[in-house]
Every structure is written in structure tokens, then in C-alpha cells.
Amino acid sequence: MLNNRTIAILRELLIVDSAITSEYLANVIQVTSRTIRNDMKELETLLSKYGASIKSIRGAGYKLKIDDDKRFRKFLLEEFQSEKLKPSILPNSPEERVHYLMKRLLLTENFLKLEDLADELFISKSTVQNDLKDVKKILQTYDLSFDVKPNYGLKVKGEEVKLRFCMSEYVFDRIQTEYDLHSSQKSLIPIDEMKMIRAIILEQIKENKITLSDIGLNNLIIHIAIACKRIIDGNYVILNNEELKDVTNQKEYGVANKIVREIENRMKVVFPETEIAYVAIHLLGTRMIRHLNNKSGDIQNYIDKDIYRLTMEILDSIETKLTLGLKDDQELIVAIGLHLKPAISRYRYGMNLRNPMIDEIKSNYPIAFEAGIIAAMVLKKELEIDIDENEVGYLALHIGAAIERRAIHTEPKRCMIVCASGVGSARLLSYKLQSKFGAKLEIVGTTEYYKLNEVPFDSLDFIVSTIPIKESLPVPVIVVNTFLGGNDFEKVEKVLEERKHGTLEYTKKELVFLQEKFETKEEVLYFLGEKLEKLGLVDSTFIDAVFEREALSPTSFGNLVAIPHPITQKTDSTFWAICTLQKPIEWSGKRVQFICLLSIEKNSSTYLQKMYALLVKIVEDIQIVQQLLKCKTYDEFLELF
Known part of the structure; x- marks a missing residue:
């Protein structure tokens, strides 16, 4: 029985007429030449039973020889059409194919032909062309593009540092456990070396009193692994002199230098100075302060005045728009202040901080995530910085913790x-x-x-x-x-x-639409916008503001629920317009069947946290959502509420 690696070898042997070297196969499949030689012995033993053999040609490499065409075809059919093997070998959805193509393109230095990619995936050339449109869009977000060469195919081109960031996102799964960095057949370096890199980092950050989060640590391990691989291939990160000077003046540069020198000694690879700076940027980007005293008098000892001013502006904006009562939370001021400096540093150096918890944050802390979006808008206005939803998610965690603290210390x-x-x-x-x-x-x-x-x-x-x-x-x-x-x-x-507010305060019969037959989020939103405009609750700019907010980050929170709302307050009252659908629709990558269009009154001074708590309770409870989706009349709906 073939495994993923022997299948990959066999595929390469099948698509060429000439012999191919073990070095070539090792590069394509991302293993050592020795592993390829061992796999070849295993493959030769297996194929000999099915009318084929592998010939080793001195100086040229390996060539597949098929002696019994019928037996060999039957063998291939059984292997590649096996229901057990097929899902683990071949991506069978557009999303899986795009992910496969991203890995394939990022891990090869060679040009790839569309025909070869189509053969690998057992799909048509036109399907590959369609999938590559999505790949191109992803690459563009990293400032990468295709280098297309007639008769040779295509490969990815762009700055080395951008390639590195893109690889860290797509070569590995989005979340890695402590040692689970070698699970892919296309792993970059052996597991023992991964463990060694981890041990070196931990030793140095402990000695130098630098604290990394678990996610920050795994990100750094991944990025150093990628650096090792690409230095060996002769690819270097280029930072300009000014950026290099900024980094070399930081304490973290000295720690990065020690980490790199230790890795050089153990792995026999030489890091140029720019690569050391690159590791230092990771340490800068996850800098944290331990044993912090959160008394207000101490805050500005840890946060410089510009960051403190920016933090207060963010909290003022959140208070104006959401009235969460968090503006004077000293712990939150410190948390956001400490988070912003490295976040701005990450943005400056174009680093992508992956957030494997993003879906959970959006589902469990929708209001906190909304506050994070408001923070992003302030950063855009003040510093012309565009942070993505990964960074928004980390800000939302701090805000969510503050909301929980407030709930514990509820006023009498x-x-x-x-x-x-x-x-x-x-x-x-x-x-x-x-x-x-x-x-x-x-x-x-x-x-x-x-x-x-x-x-x-x-x-x-x-x-x-x-x-x-x-x-x-x-x-x-x-x-x-x-x-x-x-x-x-x-x-x-x-x-x-008892709660001070009830659900009926926010919705009315004329704002509830049950069992509708819409097929897209656009249809739903335009329908609700039109109804609200006819009722005189909104003006013609309302729905555009809702789409503007959706463009920042989708409001589909999981559990079949979406809570769309305008990017800024547009109405004179706070209300919910609710729409349930007969069948779920696709809403920016999630399935949605329950839509609660939320509008907060302009310049609201009412404390709205109870309303948000109520909304979150509905969003989180699978049983409530399922029951609400079954309602066919407003009376049934009302009774459930």
C-alpha cells in the first residue's frame, strides 16, 4: 500500500519520460536524498507485484519501467480511487485545492506547468486555471505574484521576506502544537531540528527575561525553520540600512544574535546579519512585561506618552460608539497600551501575526470584536495603519477580558x-x-x-x-x-x-421576517435595508454603511448567526431587525440562517452592555437558534423570546 510520500514519488516518475535524480525528488517532496533512496527500495518491492519496476541508471537517476500495462493500470486505479486513501491524498474541494496549490508553488524553486498540476490533482486544466485565480488573490495580499514563462509554466515571485511570511501561513496548519511541526510530508526540516530550535529559543528568552506567548513561540520556531531552509537555498531577507539600525539598537537584537549563533553551531548554517535582525523583529513583536503593577500611577512608566494617548483615544471611541463602561479600566489601558507598541512594530516591518483563535473570538466575543474593529479605525485615522482581523482579534481578547471583569463586579x-x-x-x-x-x-x-x-x-x-x-x-x-x-x-x-432590559425592548413585529427564501447575504441586507427605510427608521445611506462594515471583517459569527450593522451609528434609536431563512446561505465562508441586523442610536448615552449580553446569549445557544429557525409566526417567535 502506498503512503503519501511514495505516491508523490510515483507521480513524479509517471509524468517524465527521462530518468530523475534522487536529489530532484528530494527537493520536490522536501525530504533527504537518503529518504528517497529508502523509499525507492520500498516502491520497487511493491511495484514488482503489479507489472512495473524502477531502474536505477548511474549518473542519471531513477526511471519507471512498465512491463504489464494492464496490471499496472489496475493497480493505479485501486490506489487512487480508494475511498479510504483519496480524501487524504487528493484535495476534493476548491478551498482544499487552493491550499494544495499554495503549498506546491511556495515549496518549489522550479516552474510548474498547468498540465502537470492538473495531472497531480486529477482535474481539468481549466479547473486549475480557475483555482489559480484564487491563489493569485492570496499571493497579492503578500505582494507576491506569478512569474509566467512560456513552455515552462509558472512559479511565485516577490521579495524574500514576503515569501517567508506567506510560507509560514500556508506551508503549516494555522495552529501548531508544541512539537506538531513535522506532520506534513512537505515539512521543511526534521522534527529533531525543530525541537532543538525550540529549546534554544526557550533557553535564551528565559535567561534574558523576555516572555513569549505560546503562539508567539510557535510563530518564531516556524519562521526560523523557514529561514534555515531558504538560507540553504541561497535566499536572504533584505532590510534597508535605516530599518537595520533601528533593530540593532534594541535589546532583542542581542538575544536574537545569541539564538542565531547557537542555531548556526548546531545546524552548520550561516545567518547573514539581516537574518538576525529578522529574528529580533519577532522578539520585538511579542514583547511583554512581567509582574506589572496595574495602579494608574504606574501606567505611564510602562507605556510611552504617544502610545498612552492613542490607547485613550481608542477607549474613548469605543465608549462613544458602544458605551461599554470600560474607559477607566486601568488593567485594560495597560493591556492595550502594551499590545499596541509591538503591533505597530509588526505593521512597520510587514509581519503577519497569525491568530489561530480568530473564529472562536468572533463567535464568543462578538461585541469585543466590534470594539476591536473600532480600535482598528482609530489606528487607520491616526497612524494610517491598516491592521487585519488577526490583529483585531488579539485586541478583542483584551477587551473581552475587561467586559468579563465588569460583569463580575456588577454595580449594585x-x-x-x-x-x-x-x-x-x-x-x-x-x-x-x-x-x-x-x-x-x-x-x-x-x-x-x-x-x-x-x-x-x-x-x-x-x-x-x-x-x-x-x-x-x-x-x-x-x-x-x-x-x-x-x-x-x-x-x-x-x-x-431580573434583567433591566428584555429582548422585546429592541425588536417589534414589523422588524421580524421569518422563513424567507433569500440565497445571498446581499439579498438579505438589501431586503432589510428597504424595509427599515420604508418604516422611516433609516435613511438611504444606512445599508451602504452596513456593507462598509462587512468589508472590514464579516459579521458571520458561527452557529448559523450573522449580526450585520453599520460601520458608524446612523439611527435615532437602538433596534434589532431579525430575518430567518428556510435554508442556510454562504456568508463570507460561513453558513448563516439567522440574521440580526443591529443598529445603535447615535450619541448613545445608555449603558448597552445588558443588551449585548442578551444578544450574545442568543448567538451562543445552539438550541435557541434552532428553535428560532423553526418559528413560522411572530407569536411563536415572541413566545420563545
Whole structure:
């Protein structure tokens, strides 16, 4: 039975008439010549049973000889059409083929013909041409392009550093475990050498008190592995003198130099100075400070004034647009300030920081991710920096942590006591309530019934009264006994636990559209935009602002849910327009069937975190979404909500 590597060897032998060397095969398949020679023995033994053999020709290499055409064809058919093997050998979707082609093109120094690629993938030449259009788009994001040579085929061309970044993204899986960097048949260097690189890095960063995240460490291992491979091939990173001077002046350059010298000694490869600077950029780009004291007085000891100003501008913008109440969170100020400096450094040097958690962040912290998008807009405005959604995702993690912290330290509910039997009774009632509910409840004072018109209701959550109150008040009234008996405590408990806002505050019958038959996200958004415009809730610029936000980063969050919204506040009220579909549609790479078009009122001063929490609860709960998708009438929908 063939394995992935022997299949690759056999494929190469099949597509040439002449002999090919073990060095050539070693380069194509990314293994050593010795491994190829061992594989050839295994392949020769196997093929001898199926009417074929491999001839070794001195000075020329290996050539496939087919003696029994019928037996050999039957063998090939069984191998390549096996349902067990086929999925692991041949990519069978456009996305998988594009990924395969990216790897194939990035790992070869030779020109590749379309016909050969079509044969490898068992597809037509026109299908390969279509797939290569997508490959070209991906390459363009790294400033790479195709070098096309008539009669020879094509290969990737561009700056070495850009090739390196692209390889780190597509040669390896997006997330690597500690030692899981050698799993691909196209691995760059042996697993033992990967482990050695890791050990050298850990030793040096520990000695020099530099902290790397797990992801940062794996990124650095990958990039050094790629550097070793490409230095051996004679390819170097080029940094200009000014960039080089900036890096060599940093502490991290000295650490990078030690890491590189150790790798040179162990692997017998010579790194030029620019390559050392390249490693230093990785250490700069993941710099963190340990044992940080988060008191506000210490913040500017760790963050320079320009970064501090930028951080505060970001938090002001987030507060203006989302009113999350995080502007004065000292821990968040420090976290974002420390994150921004290396993020700006990464952008300056064109580095791609991969974020393997991006889908989970968007799914679990949609509001925090939205705050990250707002941060990206501030960076664009202030520094003309375009950060991608990977970086936005890391910012969102810091913001999500701050949201969680705020939820833990929720402010107590505020009440006032109305008591008809005098100050003594009112105080007794106050002490009993405070003793029972502690930090959950803040009693702001007591008052007589006749002074109710003087009560500041806008600062209260409810009233506790020992007498019935007939007037309609803007807050709930709980009538209790002066000495708190029966179910009085339960009544207060219920008010303390219940949400201040409910779902029905944000949506109405005329904003709910069930079981629609749309096939694209554009159809859905134009439909909802038109309905909202007819109701007078939005103007003609609203839907364009929604598409502008989608272009920054898709709002499909997983679990069949999308929460589109305009890039800036466009309406005078906060509302949800909901649309469910009979069948899921494709929405920027994810399946979507439940759409909640969200609009936040302009210049909102209302604390909206409860509304966001409610929205996230719906988005995250698979059962709720499934039930909502089954609803055929507004009454069913209403009952579920």
C-alpha cells in the first residue's frame, strides 16, 4: 500500500519520460536524498507485484519501467480511487485545492506547468486555471505574484521576506502544537531540528527575561525553520540600512544574535546579519512585561506618552460608539497600551501575526470584536495603519477580558424606602434588607409618601414601600411588611436578579421576517435595508454603511448567526431587525440562517452592555437558534423570546 510520500514519488516518475535524480525528488517532496533512496527500495518491492519496476541508471537517476500495462493500470486505479486513501491524498474541494496549490508553488524553486498540476490533482486544466485565480488573490495580499514563462509554466515571485511570511501561513496548519511541526510530508526540516530550535529559543528568552506567548513561540520556531531552509537555498531577507539600525539598537537584537549563533553551531548554517535582525523583529513583536503593577500611577512608566494617548483615544471611541463602561479600566489601558507598541512594530516591518483563535473570538466575543474593529479605525485615522482581523482579534481578547471583569463586579441595584410609620421603622427595614442582600443592594435613602415627587427616579432601580402606591412611577414598586415577613425577601430577590432590559425592548413585529427564501447575504441586507427605510427608521445611506462594515471583517459569527450593522451609528434609536431563512446561505465562508441586523442610536448615552449580553446569549445557544429557525409566526417567535 502506498503512503503519501511514495505516491508523490510515483507521480513524479509517471509524468517524465527521462530518468530523475534522487536529489530532484528530494527537493520536490522536501525530504533527504537518503529518504528517497529508502523509499525507492520500498516502491520497487511493491511495484514488482503489479507489472512495473524502477531502474536505477548511474549518473542519471531513477526511471519507471512498465512491463504489464494492464496490471499496472489496475493497480493505479485501486490506489487512487480508494475511498479510504483519496480524501487524504487528493484535495476534493476548491478551498482544499487552493491550499494544495499554495503549498506546491511556495515549496518549489522550479516552474510548474498547468498540465502537470492538473495531472497531480486529477482535474481539468481549466479547473486549475480557475483555482489559480484564487491563489493569485492570496499571493497579492503578500505582494507576491506569478512569474509566467512560456513552455515552462509558472512559479511565485516577490521579495524574500514576503515569501517567508506567506510560507509560514500556508506551508503549516494555522495552529501548531508544541512539537506538531513535522506532520506534513512537505515539512521543511526534521522534527529533531525543530525541537532543538525550540529549546534554544526557550533557553535564551528565559535567561534574558523576555516572555513569549505560546503562539508567539510557535510563530518564531516556524519562521526560523523557514529561514534555515531558504538560507540553504541561497535566499536572504533584505532590510534597508535605516530599518537595520533601528533593530540593532534594541535589546532583542542581542538575544536574537545569541539564538542565531547557537542555531548556526548546531545546524552548520550561516545567518547573514539581516537574518538576525529578522529574528529580533519577532522578539520585538511579542514583547511583554512581567509582574506589572496595574495602579494608574504606574501606567505611564510602562507605556510611552504617544502610545498612552492613542490607547485613550481608542477607549474613548469605543465608549462613544458602544458605551461599554470600560474607559477607566486601568488593567485594560495597560493591556492595550502594551499590545499596541509591538503591533505597530509588526505593521512597520510587514509581519503577519497569525491568530489561530480568530473564529472562536468572533463567535464568543462578538461585541469585543466590534470594539476591536473600532480600535482598528482609530489606528487607520491616526497612524494610517491598516491592521487585519488577526490583529483585531488579539485586541478583542483584551477587551473581552475587561467586559468579563465588569460583569463580575456588577454595580449594585439602587432602591429607596418609602415608610409611613416613621424614621425608626424605615431604618430597621433598611438594616434588614442590607443584612440580607449585602453588596447586591444599595439603599440610597428613605422618604415619606407625600415626598415621592422629590425622589430622583432616574438614579433608582426600584422602590421598597410599606404602603401601597397608587400613582404610576417610572420604576417598579415592591410593597412589603414593615418587619419583612412572608415572601417579602423573595419579592426583592426577584427584582435584584431580573434583567433591566428584555429582548422585546429592541425588536417589534414589523422588524421580524421569518422563513424567507433569500440565497445571498446581499439579498438579505438589501431586503432589510428597504424595509427599515420604508418604516422611516433609516435613511438611504444606512445599508451602504452596513456593507462598509462587512468589508472590514464579516459579521458571520458561527452557529448559523450573522449580526450585520453599520460601520458608524446612523439611527435615532437602538433596534434589532431579525430575518430567518428556510435554508442556510454562504456568508463570507460561513453558513448563516439567522440574521440580526443591529443598529445603535447615535450619541448613545445608555449603558448597552445588558443588551449585548442578551444578544450574545442568543448567538451562543445552539438550541435557541434552532428553535428560532423553526418559528413560522411572530407569536411563536415572541413566545420563545
